[in-house]
Amino acid sequence: MFNAIITHIQQETPSVKSFRLGVDTPPFRFLAGQWIDLYVEIDGAIQVGGYSMTSSPVITDSLELAIKSSTRHPVTNWLHEHAKIGDSVRISGGQGVFVYQPEMSQRVVLVGAGVGVTPLISIFRYIADAVPDTEATLVYSIPSPDEFLFRNEIEQLVRHHPNLHSLVTVTQPDNNWHGRTGRMDSTLLESAGMSRDTLYYLCGPPGMVEDISSILGSLAVPASRIIFEKWW
Numbered sequence: 001m002f003n004a005i006i007t008h009i010q011q012e013t014p015s016v017k018s019f020r021l022g023v024d025t026p027p028f029r030f031l032a033g034q035w036i037d038l039y040v041e042i043d044g045a046i047q048v049g050g051y052s053m054t055s056s057p058v059i060t061d062s063l064e065l066a067i068k069s070s071t072r073h074p075v076t077n078w079l080h081e082h083a084k085i086g087d088s089v090r091i092s093g094g095q096g097v098f099v100y101q102p103e104m105s106q107r108v109v110l111v112g113a114g115v116g117v118t119p120l121i122s123i124f125r126y127i128a129d130a131v132p133d134t135e136a137t138l139v140y141s142i143p144s145p146d147e148f149l150f151r152n153e154i155e156q157l158v159r160h161h162p163n164l165h166s167l168v169t170v171t172q173p174d175n176n177w178h179g180r181t182g183r184m185d186s187t188l189l190e191s192a193g194m195s196r197d198t199l200y201y202l203c204g205p206p207g208m209v210e211d212i213s214s215i216l217g218s219l220a221v222p223a224s225r226i227i228f229e230k231w232w
Contacts, residue, residue: 001039002028006087007062013147016115017080018054018066021091027060030094031101032126033119033201036063039090042074049075052118053094054150056125063091066149068115098203098229100126105199106134109192111184111212113141113204119229120203121150128157128164137165137192141184141208145170145177167192184208186215194219202228 008020030036035052055064070076100108100123108127110120117140127136142148148168158164167188169180180188189212200216202209209228216226 002091002093004063004089004091006083006085006089009083009085012066013149015147016066016068016149018064019079019083020055020062020064021089022062023091026062028063028093029060030057030063031099032057032123033099034094034096034122035098035119036065036094037092038065038075040075040078042078047074047078049073049079050095052122054118054121054125056122056129057094058126058129066115066118066121096229098201098227100199100201102131102134105197107193107195107198108134108136109139109189109198109200110136111139111189111200111202111204113184113208114143114147115149116204116208116229117149118203120201121154123201124154124157124164128161132161132163135163135165135193137167139184139188139192140166140168141204142168142170144172145174165192184212184215186219189215190219194221198225200226202226 003024004021007022010018012018035050037048037050039046039048051065051067053063054066067076067079069080112120124138127134154166158166170177173181202212213226
């Protein structure tokens with residue numbers, strides 16, 4: 001367990017806030033794609049919530065989270081409605097097997113929907129920071145343009161790193177959106193570039209993960225090349 005201090009809070013989209021946590025006893029080490037348990041005292045009781053890191057594991061003195069608002073989850077509600085810079089929390093070490101390490105493949109396609117992009121952006125940032133030989137394509141579906149999480153950073157990373165690419169589609173576009181529209185389908189996934197050694201990372205609601213897994217299966221991608229995490 002680690003003690004951490006909230007050092008930065010930012011409203012990223014209408015429904016998502018980002019939080020930077022400074023760790024008081026670095027180094028804090030984790031693998032790209034992992035999540036943590038975050039513990040906080042609410043009304044005299046310790047509550048816990050699990051959240052994926054969005055930061056690159058190259059950074060060892062702090063970590064970042066991006067969390068969608070929820071009135072039903074006590075920790076999430078506390079973070080959105082009550083947390084302030086300087087507050088103390090407790091966190092676990094990095095957890096989970098939804099991870100990327102360079103020896104796994106030099107070609108990855110990261111497929112996310114909505115806030116399911118959070119562990120994928122950790123992998124994307126890590127490849128930008130430390131794995132220039134890996135080719136990575138982020139395929140990202142969002143409901144509306146104002147929920148395009150990390151838009152400026154994704155566009156800058158793609159612009160400055162020739163090994164990084166992004167394909168973004170909006171299911172409920174407005175008049176200001178001039179990019180791809182509609183749900184993710186086989187055509188979009190094929191345009192991400194396919195090869196025998198590509199690893200596919202899927203993160204989002206269960207239905208989305210199941211649909212994309214089926215599409216990849218129809219495109220002859222073996223199940224052993226698909227890594228997924230379902231968000232309930």
